[in-house]
Amino acid sequence: MIECLGLTRTYGDFVALNDLSLKIERGDTFGFIGPNGAGKTTTMRILSTLLEPSEGEARVGGISVTESPDEIRKILGYMPDSFGVYDGMKVWEYLDFFAGAYRIPRESRSQSIADVLELTELGQKRDFFVEARSTGMRQRLCLAKTLLHDPQVLILDEPASGLDPRARIEMRELLRELTRMGKTIMISSHILPELADFCNMIGVLEAGSLITAGRVDDIMATLQSDRRITVSLLRNAEKAMEFLDRDEHTSDLELKEASNPAQITFAYAGELESLALLSHRLADPEFGLVGFEEQKTDLEDLFLRVTEGIVR
Amino acid sequence: MMNWLKSLDNPVFVKEMRVGFREKKVFYALMAWVVVVALVASLTSMGAFNDSQGIDALPDAGVFFMEFLFWVQMGLLAMLAPSLTTSAVSGEKERKSFDMLLTTHLSPSELIFGKFGFAASFIILALCSTIPLESIVFFLGGVSLTSFFFSKLILASFGFLCALYGLMMSARESRSAYATGQTYLGLIFIGWLGLFGMVGLRYASDVPPLVYGAIALGVLYLGLFLFWKSVNHLEERAHHLRVLLLIGLVFYVLFLALIGLLQYSSPDPTDAVWAASGPIHFFLFGMLMNPMRPSSKIERERFARYLVSRPGVWMVVLSVGLLAPLAWCDDDKAIAICFYSLLAGLSIAWFARGMALKNPRTYPSYLGGSWLLLSVLPAFTLVEPLTSSGQTWHPGTLSPAVMLFAYADRTPIEVPMLAVIFYLGLFLTGLVLHSRFESRAARQG
Numbered sequence: 001m002i003e004c005l006g007l008t009r010t011y012g013d014f015v016a017l018n019d020l021s022l023k024i025e026r027g028d029t030f031g032f033i034g035p036n037g038a039g040k041t042t043t044m045r046i047l048s049t050l051l052e053p054s055e056g057e058a059r060v061g062g063i064s065v066t067e068s069p070d071e072i073r074k075i076l077g078y079m080p081d082s083f084g085v086y087d088g089m090k091v092w093e094y095l096d097f098f099a100g101a102y103r104i105p106r107e108s109r110s111q112s113i114a115d116v117l118e119l120t121e122l123g124q125k126r127d128f129f130v131e132a133r134s135t136g137m138r139q140r141l142c143l144a145k146t147l148l149h150d151p152q153v154l155i156l157d158e159p160a161s162g163l164d165p166r167a168r169i170e171m172r173e174l175l176r177e178l179t180r181m182g183k184t185i186m187i188s189s190h191i192l193p194e195l196a197d198f199c200n201m202i203g204v205l206e207a208g209s210l211i212t213a214g215r216v217d218d219i220m221a222t223l224q225s226d227r228r229i230t231v232s233l234l235r236n237a238e239k240a241m242e243f244l245d246r247d248e249h250t251s252d253l254e255l256k257e258a259s260n261p262a263q264i265t266f267a268y269a270g271e272l273e274s275l276a277l278l279s280h281r282l283a284d285p286e287f288g289l290v291g292f293e294e295q296k297t298d299l300e301d302l303f304l305r306v307t308e309g310i311v312r
Numbered sequence: 313m314m315n316w317l318k319s320l321d322n323p324v325f326v327k328e329m330r331v332g333f334r335e336k337k338v339f340y341a342l343m344a345w346v347v348v349v350a351l352v353a354s355l356t357s358m359g360a361f362n363d364s365q366g367i368d369a370l371p372d373a374g375v376f377f378m379e380f381l382f383w384v385q386m387g388l389l390a391m392l393a394p395s396l397t398t399s400a401v402s403g404e405k406e407r408k409s410f411d412m413l414l415t416t417h418l419s420p421s422e423l424i425f426g427k428f429g430f431a432a433s434f435i436i437l438a439l440c441s442t443i444p445l446e447s448i449v450f451f452l453g454g455v456s457l458t459s460f461f462f463s464k465l466i467l468a469s470f471g472f473l474c475a476l477y478g479l480m481m482s483a484r485e486s487r488s489a490y491a492t493g494q495t496y497l498g499l500i501f502i503g504w505l506g507l508f509g510m511v512g513l514r515y516a517s518d519v520p521p522l523v524y525g526a527i528a529l530g531v532l533y534l535g536l537f538l539f540w541k542s543v544n545h546l547e548e549r550a551h552h553l554r555v556l557l558l559i560g561l562v563f564y565v566l567f568l569a570l571i572g573l574l575q576y577s578s579p580d581p582t583d584a585v586w587a588a589s590g591p592i593h594f595f596l597f598g599m600l601m602n603p604m605r606p607s608s609k610i611e612r613e614r615f616a617r618y619l620v621s622r623p624g625v626w627m628v629v630l631s632v633g634l635l636a637p638l639a640w641c642d643d644d645k646a647i648a649i650c651f652y653s654l655l656a657g658l659s660i661a662w663f664a665r666g667m668a669l670k671n672p673r674t675y676p677s678y679l680g681g682s683w684l685l686l687s688v689l690p691a692f693t694l695v696e697p698l699t700s701s702g703q704t705w706h707p708g709t710l711s712p713a714v715m716l717f718a719y720a721d722r723t724p725i726e727v728p729m730l731a732v733i734f735y736l737g738l739f740l741t742g743l744v745l746h747s748r749f750e751s752r753a754a755r756q757g
Contacts, residue, residue: 073415078415
């Protein structure tokens with residue numbers, strides 16, 4: 001549904017996006033991760049036909065963004081990272097304006113507006129003035145206007161930025177509902193657990209380059225092959241360090257003696273059977289083992305490790 | 313008719329009307345307009361009625377009343393009309409709602425039409441709101457209903473042009489403050505020229521009706537030009553530039569036809585018309601040789617495919633338009649003016665175009681600079697006016713301003729060889745600059 005091939009965007013000598021290639025299938029929810037200035041918004045603006053790539057090709061629904069931008073706008077809904085609303089306009093008037101701009105016939109406009117108001121839970125607020133609404137409500141209103149023409153593809157740039165925890169949860173539920181409706185979504189966010197909840201694909205961008213992209217499960221599995229284990233010992237931590245160091249599957253050992261009990265963290269690359277054996281040896285009373293746990297890798301770890309160059 | 317009505321079902325227009333007329337400042341602006349006009353109308357009419365010259369002088373007082381109100385309203389419009397549009401697009405950029413608008417299914421022309429529609433509606437409302445006050449003129453007499461109607465039409469056209477100029481600046485700039493500053497500065501400059509023209513027309517005798525036709529055509533062209541220029545500023549597209557150039561071409565042909573008609577219908581055709589065509593074309597060459605192109609690669613390729621985007625086409629069209637009518641002209645001076653204008657106008661434009669190929673935005677600077685330097689500097693070499701002899705190699709002949717005045721001043725003609733060689737050299741320099749740019753572009757693929 002979305003395809004980028006060697007996408008590059010430069011501003012003078014500055015390379016904002018460098019040779020980005022990725023493919024997102026219909027119905028996928030793609031989470032874009034990356035620090036500020038990584039090129040997420042540039043990619044999204046190119047896909048939304050607001051920016052021309054310096055090099056490369058981008059297609060949405062098989063249509064080239066440079067050759068037929070007007071056609072793309074018919075199947076795409078774009079929500080920018082920051083946006084303003086018009087003063088002196090009521091919620092329904094705001095949506096009516098955008099419904100007209102999306103060329104929804106006058107006779108079916110009120111139904112479309114009612115549908116998106118219901119979906120975004122703004123039905124009760126239809127006669128309120130938009131400028132007086134909270135940030136969360138404005139975000140939902142912006143999403144509502146993005147959904148008016150029932151686009152197949154949604155490009156959402158930081159839809160949860162500036163929201164309080166409650167509004168963020170509501171937004172997450174809304175996005176989950178859109179995923180269930182079968183929309184193809186590309187979303188960027190700084191709040192990584194948010195993306196982990198409903199994205200089935202992720203891409204990590206740093207300094208304009210796509211470091212990794214693919215199914216969340218596949219990327220996680222790659223990282224899980226290199227488990228991180230933490231053991232907590234009451235006694236002889238240094239002896240345990242020597243013992244672990246001798247094991248061929250362990251690496252990256254770290255001892256935190258200051259903590260009570262002492263903690264040893266290490267990476268383990270062996271099979272589960274040999275890990276079980278290792279835990280059995282550490283269970284010897286001379287070490288006083290009180291904890292043996294595997295650190296779960298989440299999207300936040302993935303982001304940190306990928307951008308640190310671990311996967312690279 | 314239905315299509316025209318459909319264009320009013322423009323969501324931007326509906327939104328602007330809905331939100332715009334809800335704003336207090338719009339109400340206050342309208343109120344201020346009516347109050348000022350009412351005040352001026354009261355004072356003027358009181359003066360007219362108190363005049364001791366009796367009832368016979370009332371029609372003259374009516375004319376004075378009407379004219380005075382006309383100029384007052386024009387001044388008010390010059391201040392008010394641009395303020396309706398200078399933040400129309402830049403405000404959207406500042407509010408960060410511009411991107412959302414661009415990704416809807418609205419075309420840039422619909423967007424501009426919607427914004428302009430609101431300004432035009434306000435101007436019409438303001439002009440209509442003072443009709444009851446101005447109708448006092450019919451008690452005084454001296455002004456026909458047709459003149460009254462035409463004065464309103466002129467005011468509305470003037471207001472629309474001011475609003476469109478503000479809209480163009482607003483579409484070009486990303487900050488409303490810059491757009492506002494540039495609009496008013498520009499209007500002060502252009503306004504003076506317009507004012508001189510209007511005052512000149514008011515007091516000129518025996519102005520042929522076709523001249524008014526030409527002015528109306530000019531106003532229409534300017535309106536269309538500003539509209540499509542705004543559209544192109546909103547989103548640079550090959551199609552928008554093509555429309556701009558096609559409008560220019562159509563109106564150029566219409567102007568030529570009108571001038572031809574003027575000459576044909578006149579019992580005593582004057583060669584001054586052909587002579588005036590020279591300086592006009594001198595500027596037209598410069599204005600139409602602009603190396604404008606869209607910044608996007610694909611739109612640039614599309615633009616290059618159009619016939620009207622080629623400078624060669626414009627060179628031929630303008631040269632034919634300038635020289636062909638000379639077949640009906642007997643005056644050597646007029647012919648000399650036209651040939652000199654062709655040589656200097658085309659060479660300067662071609663040279664400036666060559667210099668600005670890398671960055672088309674610099675074209676007005678190169679063109680304006682060349683026009684100014686070449687007109688002013690050689691003039692300093694003139695110790696005394698050009699005479700019949702010594703023109704051939706005189707450096708003063710390099711100045712288009714000097715030469716056009718000299719020809720108009722009935723100075724006997726001699727072929728200015730130095731100017732011919734200089735301008736041909738300038739044209740060749742332009743040619744070299746063009747071919748260097750083309751070959752560099754070809755190397756870069």
